[in-house]
Amino acid sequence: MRFVDEYRDADKARALAAQIAALxxxxxxxxxxxxxxxxxxxxxxxxxxxxxxxxxxxVHGPGCPVCVIPMGRVDDAIAxxxxxxxxxxxxxxxMRVPGxxxxxxxxxxxxxxxxxVYSPLDALETARRNPDRQVVFMAIGFETTAPSTxxxxxxxxxEGIENFSVFCNHVTIIPAIKAILDSPDLRLDGxxxxxxxxxxxxxxxxxxxxxxxxxxxxxxxxxxxxxxxxVYQLLAQLAEGRCEVENQYKRVVPWDGNATALKVVNQxxxxxxxxxxxxxxxxxxxxxxxxxxxxxxxxxxxxPVPGVRVADPKACQCGEVLKGVLKPWECKVFGxxxxxxxxxxxxxxxxxGACAAYYNFGRFTRVRVREAVRA
Amino acid sequence: MSQAGPGTETPAAPxxxxxxxxxxxxxxxxxxxxxxxxxxxxxxxxxxxxGGKATHNLIEAVFLEALRNPLLExxxxxxxxxxxxxxxxxxxxxxxxxxxxxxxxxxxxxxVNGTVNDLAVxxxxxxxxxxxxxxxxxxPVADLTRIxxxxxxAAEVAGVSVVTGDTxxxxxxxxxxxxxxxxxxxxxxxxGSLGAGQARPGDTVIVSGPVGDHGVTIMLARGELGIxxxxxxxxxxxxxxxxxxxxxxxxxxxxxxATRGGVATVVNEVAAASEVAxxxxxxxxxxxxxxxxxxEILGIDPLYVACEGRFVAIVPPGEAEAAIAALHGHPxxxxxxxxxxxxxxxxxxxxxxxxxxxxxxxxxxxxxPLPRIC
Numbered sequence: 001m002r003f004v005d006e007y008r009d010a011d012k013a014r015a016l017a018a019q020i021a022a023l024x025x026x027x028x029x030x031x032x033x034x035x036x037x038x039x040x041x042x043x044x045x046x047x048x049x050x051x052x053x054x055x056x057x058x059v060h061g062p063g064c065p066v067c068v069i070p071m072g073r074v075d076d077a078i079a080x081x082x083x084x085x086x087x088x089x090x091x092x093x094x095m096r097v098p099g100x101x102x103x104x105x106x107x108x109x110x111x112x113x114x115x116x117v118y119s120p121l122d123a124l125e126t127a128r129r130n131p132d133r134q135v136v137f138m139a140i141g142f143e144t145t146a147p148s149t150x151x152x153x154x155x156x157x158x159e160g161i162e163n164f165s166v167f168c169n170h171v172t173i174i175p176a177i178k179a180i181l182d183s184p185d186l187r188l189d190g191x192x193x194x195x196x197x198x199x200x201x202x203x204x205x206x207x208x209x210x211x212x213x214x215x216x217x218x219x220x221x222x223x224x225x226x227x228x229x230x231v232y233q234l235l236a237q238l239a240e241g242r243c244e245v246e247n248q249y250k251r252v253v254p255w256d257g258n259a260t261a262l263k264v265v266n267q268x269x270x271x272x273x274x275x276x277x278x279x280x281x282x283x284x285x286x287x288x289x290x291x292x293x294x295x296x297x298x299x300x301x302x303x304p305v306p307g308v309r310v311a312d313p314k315a316c317q318c319g320e321v322l323k324g325v326l327k328p329w330e331c332k333v334f335g336x337x338x339x340x341x342x343x344x345x346x347x348x349x350x351x352x353g354a355c356a357a358y359y360n361f362g363r364f365t366r367v368r369v370r371e372a373v374r375a
Numbered sequence: 376m377s378q379a380g381p382g383t384e385t386p387a388a389p390x391x392x393x394x395x396x397x398x399x400x401x402x403x404x405x406x407x408x409x410x411x412x413x414x415x416x417x418x419x420x421x422x423x424x425x426g427g428k429a430t431h432n433l434i435e436a437v438f439l440e441a442l443r444n445p446l447l448e449x450x451x452x453x454x455x456x457x458x459x460x461x462x463x464x465x466x467x468x469x470x471x472x473x474x475x476x477x478x479x480x481x482x483x484x485x486x487v488n489g490t491v492n493d494l495a496v497x498x499x500x501x502x503x504x505x506x507x508x509x510x511x512x513x514x515p516v517a518d519l520t521r522i523x524x525x526x527x528x529a530a531e532v533a534g535v536s537v538v539t540g541d542t543x544x545x546x547x548x549x550x551x552x553x554x555x556x557x558x559x560x561x562x563x564x565x566x567g568s569l570g571a572g573q574a575r576p577g578d579t580v581i582v583s584g585p586v587g588d589h590g591v592t593i594m595l596a597r598g599e600l601g602i603x604x605x606x607x608x609x610x611x612x613x614x615x616x617x618x619x620x621x622x623x624x625x626x627x628x629x630x631x632x633a634t635r636g637g638v639a640t641v642v643n644e645v646a647a648a649s650e651v652a653x654x655x656x657x658x659x660x661x662x663x664x665x666x667x668x669x670x671e672i673l674g675i676d677p678l679y680v681a682c683e684g685r686f687v688a689i690v691p692p693g694e695a696e697a698a699i700a701a702l703h704g705h706p707x708x709x710x711x712x713x714x715x716x717x718x719x720x721x722x723x724x725x726x727x728x729x730x731x732x733x734x735x736x737x738x739x740x741x742x743x744p745l746p747r748i749c
Contacts, residue, residue, distance in 0.1 A: 001667055010732035041674070041747065047733020092745035102416075105742070118600060118604040118746060224731050314552050325606070329400040340413060340741075351738075361736050363401050372718055373654050373726050373734045 008046065015315055016228045017051040023235040029188055031324055032234055035177060035336045036194035037064030038222050046224040050370060055230065059324040060347075060354050062176045062280060065141040067276030067346040069169055071310035077138055077167055078305045081112040087130060087318045088114045089123035090138040097269045097349055098342070100310045104138075120152035120166075121141040125158070127164035136299045139168045143195040146170040146288060147261035150268035151328030153290070153297050167299040168289050171275065173197050174205050175286035179277075181213050185325050190234040192227065193219035195249045200265075202257025203247050210243045221249040258273060268294055276309065279318025279346040313337060318345030322356055328358040335359060380658060412436045422742025426635030429742050446449035446727055450704055452493040455567055462563035469556040475518065479588075479607030483525035485683060488612050489634065490559040491533045494628040495614040496686055498569050498621060499561030501533060506557050507541040511550035517581030522553065533612035535559065565621060572626035575647035579695035579719040581688040583616055584659040584710035586638050588678040590680035591669045602672065604665040613682030616708050624694035632686045635713055636740065639678040641687045642715070642725050643739045650722040655715035655737065658730040661718065674747030678727075679740055689717065 036041060040060045043049060049058065056319055062068055070111040078099055088104070095104045095116065108114040113133075117123050120137050127135035139149040149166060156164045173194055180186065193206055198219045202368035206217045216237040218228035230248045239302065247253055255330070259348040268291060275287030280303060299305075315332035328347065340356050347355035359371075388478070394402065408687065412432040422429040440506045446454040453466035462574075470486045485503065496502040506526065510519065514578075530537055589610040595602055613632060621627055642653045656679075662670075662677045670677045686709065690698045695713055702708030725737040 001664060001671065004671065008731050010730070013732055038747075044675075044735060045729070046731040047727070047729045047735040049732070050733040093747050094385075095745060096422075096742070105420045105422060106416065106418065109416075109420040116746075122599070327397075330395050334406045335400055339407075351741075359404060360738060363405065364724065364732075364736070369722060369724075369726055369736060370734050372652055372720055372724075373728050375654075375718060 004223065007221070007225045009225065011139045012225055013051055013228060016225065016232060018288065018353070020051075020056070020232050020235060023239050024055055028055065029146075030189045031059055031118050031240070032056070032190045032192060032231065033059040033061045033180070033188050033324070034192040034220075034227070035061040035173065036061045036192075037067070037350065037352070038196060039192055039220065040064065040350075041193070041226060042222050042224055042227060044352050044357075048224050048227060049366065051228060052231065056235075057324075059188065059322075062180065062277065062346065062352065063142065064323055064350045065145070065171065065348040066091070066097050066345065066354070067178055068171065068176075068277045068311070069094075069097060069098045069140060070277070070278045072308055073169055073277065075310060076300075076305040076307060077099065078102075078104065078107045078197065079113070079254070080136055080167060080299055080307050081107055081114050082301070083134070085134045086113065086303070087126060087133045087135045088112065088138060088182055089117045089126055089135060089289055090114060091118075091140065092116050094138060094140055094291070108182050108314065120149050121155075124152050124161065124164055133163060134302075135164050137164070137166050139166050139170055142171055142173050142194070142197045143200040143265070146269065147200060147258075150264045150343065153266065153268055153294060156297060157294070159249070163298040163301050164313040165201065165291065168269065170269065170288040171199075172271070172286055172288065175283045176277065176280065177209065179280055179283050179286075181209065181215070182324070183319075183323050183325070184277070188215065189238060190215050192230050193217045195221050195226070195253060196220060196254045196259070200258050200261045202252065203255050204257075206245045210245050213255070214243045216243045216246070216248045218248050219253055221252065232252050260265070273331045277346075279312060279316065279322065280348070281312070281319070309366060313344055316345045320348050320369050321345075321347050328355040331363065334373055377611055385438070385742050386448065405428050406595055414457050417546040417652055420742070424741065425432075425743040426640055427742055431739070441658055443635060445691055448576035449570065449572075451570060452496065452498045453499070455497060455499075455563060462567060463613075464497045464561045464563055465558070467556065467558035468493060469554065471551060471554050472593060472594075474521065474596050475549055475552055478592055480610040480683075481522060481525050482553060483522035484529035485608075485610050486555040486557045487526050487533060487535070487537075488683060490557040492613045492632040492684070492686070494561035494567070494633070495612070495617045496632050497561075498564070498565040498567060498630070500529050501535045501561040501614060503687055504530065504535050504537045504557050504559045505539045506537050506555060508543070509550055509554040510542065510544045512547040519553065523556075529612065533614060543649070556679050569630050571631065571645050571648035574645050574653075574689045574717045574720040575628065575649050575691070576651055576717050577692045577715050578628060578654065578689045578733065579692070580653060580715040581644065581690055581695065581702070582638060582661065582689070582712060582714050583613070583686045583708055585663045585666070586633065586682055586685060587662060587666040587670065587677040589683040590665045594673070595669065602669060602748035604669060606663065606749060608663040609684040610684055610715050611707055613684060615685055616702065616705055619684065619701045619705040619708065620688055620698055624688075624690045624698035626691040626694050627688055627698070629689040630686050632641070633682045635681050637677070637679040637681055638687055638714075639676070639725065639737050640739060643675070643737070645689060646725050647723050651715075652718040652721050653725045654718050655725065655727045657715045657727055659712055661710050661712045675744040678737060679744050684724035
């Protein structure tokens with residue numbers, strides 16, 4: 001497939017892997033966090049870690065937008081979806097995320113009208129076609145998806161579609177990175193910056209990470225060679241004693257981001273004072289809500305929501321696992337209260353989360369898998 | 376199914392002084408894994424029908440638990456038994472596809488081919504089918520006539536007759552137009568030893584053609600994605616292809632048609648039942664460009680996408696080349712390929728050498744593969 005295969009070339013990967021190995025200082029261990037869930041997926045799907053030296057570890061960060069939605073918000077969404085007049089529309093991977101009494105899938109099985117859509121425009125189309133239904137869009141995602149939610153809402157307003165509203169759960173990436181960096185026991189050497197988010201916000205918002213926290217950050221694309229190249233750039237910075245924001249994904253990410261998208265988001269949404277993240281707790285100014293001007297499209301205004309906060313069990317140590325302080329099996333609830341069937345924390349919700357992967361395959365070390373394949 | 380029997384090695388209890396903390400955690404997980412499957416959900420969800428872990432749990436915890444008998448217990452795609460000296464294979468399958476008509480076929484030929492194929496992969500010659508229809512009030516008779524005609528054509532191609540049936544009509548809104556259940560009997564040819572538990576280290580894994588055509592065709596035919604691609608369902612009877620394979624590779628250990636859950640689910644079932652590892656080579660798996668493209672956009676893996684006219688065969692050492700040659704020489708088998716091998720360790724696991732040159736584990740899915748937001 002053109003424009004894809006070029007970035008999955010095994011020969012180029014081997015060459016890059018050799019250069020990466022050459023940059024590693026003997027005896028030093030490196031830990032880089034890939035912030036975005038899309039990167040985690042690429043790393044997992046292509047078995048990319050096999051190209052990295054033993055001393056380079058990739059830590060999966062908080063950037064899986066469905067995994068970070070806390071139980072209370074899922075419960076609120078289900079409360080709206082269960083209303084007889086409501087048709088809830090949601091992205092596919094949100095369907096399995098558990099609240100305190102099950103997921104969208106469970107609510108659907110119990111009778112709620114919940115439909116999978118591929119974009120907010122599909123949700124708006126559902127509203128157009130079903131004028132007698134109250135169609136709600138479960139808006140999730142970082143800055144990547146917020147502009148499309150905002151645009152859809154503006155279109156609904158322009159067309160006068162009154163049976164459409166948005167349950168807004170958009171989150172912002174910078175405060176989440178800040179929460180991780182502020183941790184006193186942080187052990188990270190640098191970041192792979194989120195490529196899709198950066199197409200919208202650009203590269204400038206990361207500069208404080210380099211300036212104040214002295215960690216390099218390389219905005220990376222989503223093909224496996226993109227990620228290897230970004231790891232190479234991080235190691236090169238460390239080897240040269242630099243801490244900068246670099247853009248590996250120049251073919252898509254403009255340094256200044258997408259001004260039009262930012263303007264639309266700013267027109268429709270504003271920062272919430274604080275928002276809860278599954279596993280990370282409350283983070284100030286880390287999420288978006290609809291502005292007062294658009295309150296008539298706000299599902300939280302249109303429908304009563306319980307708004308009951310469901311506390312992560314105290315023992316859940318997702319935050320520590322995310323920061324790379326704890327290994328999954330060192331968490332107090334790992335494998336007992338928290339399992340892939342009944343996940344508590346974000347690391348267990350996604351099948352690619354550090355804890356879910358360890359639960360399913362921890363007994364097979366990467367070395368053992370690699371040897372079996374190469375035998 | 377995978378209960379630890381007497382004499383099976385059980386992991387040491389947590390708290391054993393000679394185990395590290397990590398080993399204790401792993402052994403606790405392993406014991407939980409070996410417990411009898413349970414259905415934790417209060418209600419049936421769509422995941423229970425997707426062919427993955429949730430389906431397996433449901434079958435084992437509800438159906439096998441209530442209906443357990445030696446013929447059901449192996450949970451093969453068909454039961455095999457002897458009646459009056461004749462060795463028979465018997466199977467059933469339900470069809471609830473939406474839309475009912477799609478490029479390459481419709482629910483009618485799907486209903487015939489699905490049951491025919493479940494018989495054929497046991498090494499049986501399919502003979503007779505039953506067909507039951509659940510129709511929704513208001514369903515156009517013209518559509519039903521079209522479906523029946525396509526069933527007749529598929530039956531003729533497969534060399535079977537539909538000899539009995541049933542019709543029920545439900546109120547408008549209580550069905551999706553037309554559901555069909557077919558059952559079929561066939562007579563066993565060969566020694567009847569094909570089974571998911573027969574794979575041995577050193578065997579070769581073969582797939583009879585490009586994977587994922589049916590599943591992607593259906594996803595696109597629903598029209599929700601706004602993607603157009605020149606692609607059609609692979610729905611086809613496999614009897615002829617199976618005969619060609621078994622003639623060329625008489626030692627074939629196992630055959631399964633890769634329907635719901637795709638090739639990944641079938642090889643996981645083989646790895647679990649045979650207590651072997653299966654190592655697949657992603658670069659060797661035949662996938663049409665249009666299927667690769669659609670899966671890429673949706674963020675799903677073609678290995679998990681349904682086929683309706685493809686089988687996975689586990690063939691012993693020395694017979695793989697003859698098997699591939701025979702498949703290539705038979706209509707419908709032109710795209711057959713060796714996609715992996717059976718290994719000893721780690722038992723029960725499916726591993727993949729990615730086209731990029733890395734490795735990963737190919738697990739059973741819990742439910743349907745879901746499109747990713749990012």
